[in-house]
Amino acid sequence: xxxxxxxxxxxxEACLAEALAIVExxxxxxxxxxxxxxxxxxxxxxxYRHFPSRDxxxxxxxxxxxxxxxxxxxxxRAGREPAQELEALGRAYLDYAARHPLQYRLxxxxxxxxxxxxxxxxxxxxxxxxxxxxxxxxxxxALGGPPGYDDINLExxxxxxxxxxxxxxxxxxxxxxxxxxxxVLAASPAHSMARMRTALAHLPIxxxxxxxxxx
Amino acid sequence: xxxxxxxxxxxxEACLAEALAIVExxxxxxxxxxxxxxxxxxxxxxxYRHFPSRDxxxxxxxxxxxxxxxxxxxxxRAGREPAQELEALGRAYLDYAARHPLQYRLxxxxxxxxxxxxxxxxxxxxxxxxxxxxxxxxxxxALGGPPGYDDINLExxxxxxxxxxxxxxxxxxxxxxxxxxxxVLAASPAHSMARMRTALAHLPIxxxxxxxxxx
DNA sequence: GCGGTTGGTAGACAATGTCTACTCAATCGG
DNA sequence: CCGATTGAGTAGACATTGTCTACCAACCGC
Numbered sequence: 001x002x003x004x005x006x007x008x009x010x011x012x013e014a015c016l017a018e019a020l021a022i023v024e025x026x027x028x029x030x031x032x033x034x035x036x037x038x039x040x041x042x043x044x045x046x047x048y049r050h051f052p053s054r055d056x057x058x059x060x061x062x063x064x065x066x067x068x069x070x071x072x073x074x075x076x077r078a079g080r081e082p083a084q085e086l087e088a089l090g091r092a093y094l095d096y097a098a099r100h101p102l103q104y105r106l107x108x109x110x111x112x113x114x115x116x117x118x119x120x121x122x123x124x125x126x127x128x129x130x131x132x133x134x135x136x137x138x139x140x141x142a143l144g145g146p147p148g149y150d151d152i153n154l155e156x157x158x159x160x161x162x163x164x165x166x167x168x169x170x171x172x173x174x175x176x177x178x179x180x181x182x183x184v185l186a187a188s189p190a191h192s193m194a195r196m197r198t199a200l201a202h203l204p205i206x207x208x209x210x211x212x213x214x215x
Numbered sequence: 216x217x218x219x220x221x222x223x224x225x226x227x228e229a230c231l232a233e234a235l236a237i238v239e240x241x242x243x244x245x246x247x248x249x250x251x252x253x254x255x256x257x258x259x260x261x262x263y264r265h266f267p268s269r270d271x272x273x274x275x276x277x278x279x280x281x282x283x284x285x286x287x288x289x290x291x292r293a294g295r296e297p298a299q300e301l302e303a304l305g306r307a308y309l310d311y312a313a314r315h316p317l318q319y320r321l322x323x324x325x326x327x328x329x330x331x332x333x334x335x336x337x338x339x340x341x342x343x344x345x346x347x348x349x350x351x352x353x354x355x356x357a358l359g360g361p362p363g364y365d366d367i368n369l370e371x372x373x374x375x376x377x378x379x380x381x382x383x384x385x386x387x388x389x390x391x392x393x394x395x396x397x398x399v400l401a402a403s404p405a406h407s408m409a410r411m412r413t414a415l416a417h418l419p420i421x422x423x424x425x426x427x428x429x430x
Numbered sequence: 431g432c433g434g435t436t437g438g439t440a441g442a443c444a445a446t447g448t449c450t451a452c453t454c455a456a457t458c459g460g
Numbered sequence: 461c462c463g464a465t466t467g468a469g470t471a472g473a474c475a476t477t478g479t480c481t482a483c484c485a486a487c488c489g490c
Contacts, residue, residue, distance in 0.1 A: 043439045126392065154406045157390070161383075180372070199413050199414035247445080260448090264469065268448080269446095269448090
């Protein structure tokens, strides 16, 4: 009954590939182990030989997605001069989100399997963040003195949040129904990036490293 | 068999209330019409008398969530002077998202029922956006000349995206696993808002209204 | 050769959304 | 006042899903 061709390489790989395909074409919530098995021409229980539960296969998909995402960012950044690094990262981020919307939603939009039970799932999320941290550390106006860890992290969170906001907003049903002109919608990402640029260009105070910032 | 008390007011209302309760305590994906029925002590088909499908009840929840959200923003804004309006809006936004995370995810995080088939669902989303648009229109540095619709919309999208990014990021599993100090995490929203403030304080060019901005 | 492991199958179970058939009461036209 | 209609709720069924358990058939080291 089982389609042999699919098992040339271990069924495990095939399951992951097929699951990813389903996620990319129909979204996470449509991912079903039975559908995976059906597509591979194996029994509905075959995938359970390789994954203890749906969450486990999901965790691997998330992990792979973060890996691909981080690699994409890394590629975009590599070789640039510090001045253009952040710009390139931002563009690459939005580009990735726009090109793989469902994969992006998989990483940032859905309740993920408990990270505590799937320790490797987030490894490459950390890597992606590290890329951003490093780029910010090299960003000319950002710092002068010591590494100032907290400052960089605050800045990194701001940049990441803002970019994520744009990427996420553009996929939301909400914006689509606001009746905005397509001109505005198309210009919005670039505009937001411009705003972030000016925000970073005018770094006013280094709040976090000052013990008592205002009192 | 049916618990009469629940039907004092029409079962319809009761279903919506119970469904909202489920969403708020377990998340959208855990919402099941059968569970609603069970909690209300009615047969599993009773809700279908009032809602043609799960999507229809979901659409009403989304609508109600947007209404509450918009009202919250409106309340926060009311009576402020233009200079503090945006600030108050931002704070209120983040406050709402932090206090009703699952409801926030309901509005912005999940694949919603097709808006085309549930026309009223997004009405209050538009209202919330309108509040922001209006506040930006009154924001001192933002404009000088004519209404400049596109400019305001671009700015509104930027502000909304950035704030949404912060709200959404703070709920993501991703940030939790970055190993950031709780000090940074706690300071992040305020920091991001500060950055947005400087971004808006230094409005450089009005890109959208210039016919050909760069070529 | 033989016992265990490895990878796969088949059947069952409960939960869910949804369809259809039914019951029962209220209401309303005549 | 009576019978038909309709509104509201019940009950049973079906397909789909995740997951459990039992089974089977190679294969591999001893």
